Amino acid sequence: MLTKEMKDLLQSAQTYGWVMEPFAKQLLALAGMDVPQFTWARSPDEAISFARKVGYPLVMKIVSPQVVHKSDIGGVVVGIDDDLKLTNAFNRMSKVNGFSGVIAEEMIKGIELIVGATMDEQFGPVILLGLGGTTAEIYRDISLAMAPLCEADVSKMIRCLKAVPLLEGFRGSERVNIEALKGLVIRFSEFVMDLGDTMESLDLNPVMCSAERCVIADARIMVRT
Amino acid sequence: MDLEKIFKPDTIAIIGVSLTNEAHPANVIYNKNRLRYEAKTFAVNPRGGHIRTDKLYRSVKEIPEKIDLAVIAVKAELIFPIVEECVNSNVKGAIIVSGGFAETGFNELQDRLTAFAREAQFPFIGPNCLGVYAAPRMDTFFIPNERMVRPEKGRVTMISQSGGVIVDQMVKATAEGVGLSTAISIGNKALIKEADLLRHFAGDPGTDVITFYIEGFGKHEGREFAIAASECKKPIIVLKAGKTSEGNKAVSSHTASMAGDYQVFSAVMAQKGVVEAIDEFELMAFAESLSCYPRNINGRIGIITGSGGHGALCTDACISHGLVVPGFNEETQLAIKEVLSPVLSNIASYANPVDLTGSSTDDDFLAAARVLSKSSDIDCIIMLLLPYVPGITVDLGAKLGMMHQQEGKPIIAYVPHVEKYRIIVEGFNAYNIPVAHSVEDAVHMAEAMRKNKSC
Secondary structure: OOOHHHHHHHHHHHOOOEEOHHHHHHHHHHOOOOOOOEEEEOOHHHHHHHHHHHOOOEEEEEOOOOOOOOHHHOOEEEEEOOHHHHHHHHHHHOOOOOOOOEEEEEOOOOEEEEEEEEEEOOOEEEEEEEEOOOOHHHHOOEEEEEOOOOHHHHHHHHHOOOOHHHHOOOOOOOOOOHHHHHHHHHHHHHHHHHHHHHEEEEEEEEEEEOOOOEEEOOEEEEEOO | OOOHHHHOOOEEEEEOOOOOOOOOHHHHHHHHHHHHOOOEEEEEOOOOOEEOOEEEEOOOOOOOOOOOEEEEOOOHHHHHHHHHHHHHOOOOEEEEOOOOOHHHOOHHHHHHHHHHHHHOOOOEEOOOOOEEEEOOOEEOOOOOHHHOOOOOEEEEEEEEOOHHHHHHHHHHHHHHOOOEEEEEEOOOOOOOOHHHHHHHHHOOOOOOEEEEEEOOOOOOHHHHHHHHHHHOOOOEEEEEOOOOOOOOOOOOOHHHHHOOHHHHHHHHHHHOOOEEEOOHHHHHHHHHHHHHOOOOOOOEEEEEEOOHHHHHHHHHHHHHOOOEOOOOOHHHHHHHHHHOOHHHOOOOEOOOOEEOOOOOOHHHHHHHHHHHHHOOOOOEEEEEOOOOOOOOOOOHHHHHHHHHHHHOOOEEEEOOOOHHHHHHHHHHHHOOOOEEOOHHHHHHHHHHHHHOOOO
16 A cells, blocks of 8 residues: 555646656655665755765765666666765766766666566556666566566566576576565565556666665666646 | 357357358358267358258247357458347357458458447357368358368367468368367457467367467567467467568667567467467377377487388488487497397397397387387487388388387377378377378477477
């Protein structure tokens, strides 16, 4: 069930048709999914004080209602490890159209996956799981299934990926926390069912999966206006 | 809505029978049912009179018996009052053969008719369809009787959006020996859709396997179908047309751009344990296999062959279809070797495929099949039976059939489909063993079991 707080966050999407990243992450955290520690900083100082709290390195991403694909315009900087780099990145982003501050967040390592949802005309809400990152659409290593999902559905989706050896520990790399991944996908599918007809499409991309956690590093929620 | 009397009517009224045009669809349907089928058939035309010696009733109301099913083949604009009269006369359902509805742009007429029927709880198939073939009870396909190709009576129900495709499937079913329960052409599927039919035939005692030819689903119709499929315990096979689209729309979401219409269709079918066939030949192979073995296997195949080449081709085909051909351990190999004729001991191979060579006899095939039937390394046997081998007799199909009845493990046979070897094929069929007409086809049959309810 969507709480009042979640509905209010969704309401923010009415103007532009999508939920900006800081709101999207709050929403997903409220729905029980793992997101990084982050702050929405309007000045370099705010970002620096966040860095003092969680420590470097950080990721910085632009917040602008006019920028849906952030990396296309240089709106994502990873591996920021001191105050100078942080200030430079902030100042560069502040020149982008619609600049409304930045997200500064802890940098999470892991295998990049995509977890998504779309409203299919024939089948209603459909969930996608695949190899993520900016190259997701090139490799197209994906599994699809109709929501809501049971655990057996999610296990099968994972099993059907070509990348499954990567997740299970390939050539000495660590096995990712498959239980955490399954939990995230199942909670995501429940969230999608709760959204119902208001949902147009959701991309959690990338979801960073490691031996410890599966964390939503970026999220885009498109709604019907 | 209860569909029972649409498929099992005792009485049928054919509405629109012409006094002057014997080639009219209503006349074709009336003639064949009146002369050839069990349901009692009445002809209706508002003008009345006689067609040959049969009375033409002016309306359904005028018929002295209670009518179960109305088959309507009149101009679209005349249909509404006829359906109203059927409802008032307590007819249990209709097949609307007539075209001239949504397929030609007259959506409003179709929507009005559908809304009325839904409100009245009056089920109808169509419009713009061939309707139902359920021999020996009835046949509403407007194809002259002498042109029909009729499969044997059996336990597969076939449902198709296209009339042409279903007629063609009946031809193929006849050629492959697939037994048919009911064939249904649903046309515009205005009221009764695939999901409704799936629910109905899931509970039909005469149906073991349900096949669908699907062109497209309307809004959320796929979801309905998927839910009905997950509740159905019988094997379901689908063949989808329109797999390709003219490129996805430009969308800003990765998910939406990667989840194309067909990709979603195919994934959801697999999720719900529906077996998807890629073409009409696979559809028929799957139907034949699953009507003999309505179950799921892991896909570990044991191959018995009289020719090394066929064994190698079959292994390749198995692997490319996601099946496994596990090599047998020494113990199993020895067990096979021990039961074969001494003459084979140094020339046969036992590893999988088991190649019995051209020197084998009926008894060698039977003995090897019995060992593999008891082996836990495999869950299905493909038997490549080449009747050119001199030691093989025409009785081998039936002999293996009897053995299969005792052992229970699925056997799929390949026998070249020529008239000369027909008795071998019939021997297998008599014991419910599916017989493929090619090595590849045999592998499709095994694949069907692996895909069936595999989630």
